[in-house]
Amino acid sequence: MEWLAGDSNTIYPGRECTLMVSGDFWALTTTAATVGQKVFASLTTGEIATGAAGTTMAGFVETGFSVASAAAAKEVIKISTWSK
Template structure:
């Protein structure tokens, strides 16, 4: 995240990875503290896959196969700024705890225009969000169980939900 360069008259609705509603949520079933960020860290507000060791989470599947992600990486405020004067980021450092949510409503940044009811796709290289019609083929991405719950332009925050159905 860069340093602040502007002041808006209204606060931002959220930060990528935040809860979007108070609807019920469900986490990926593992023991408490069992999942940690893989080598290179794990980006918040993107999708994650549990790696073959069963404990590390990366923003890409463990193999080249297009498998659906295990969950969405929620913003638990686990980042750290390790040296004074450096900027914060939405990357959970390697070895830090990660919570994967398999159900719920979240905010994320979309790389495509989003319309309520569209399916949410996860990039197979970064876990980043894109949207399209359910069942569509999106190059380099796989469809998730989440759907779009709000309108958004590319690069903006969008609500994702497992409690709505794709249209």
């Protein structure tokens, strides 16, 4: 990715990074999403997937976020810690 590109998960050495642990955010999902599902984050790429709470997904960790708007795979969804 190019520095200041429109989409990148690259955090360059020495650059600041704000981590968000609560709130409502838009995110691109790799799986179909339905309202109420939990959000899982890839441990290697940071991509997200959705699934039932307590589900085990290889290479992913369950987050504190839930799906707040439904969408097909590869579409943008709203994820939230407040809307459960």
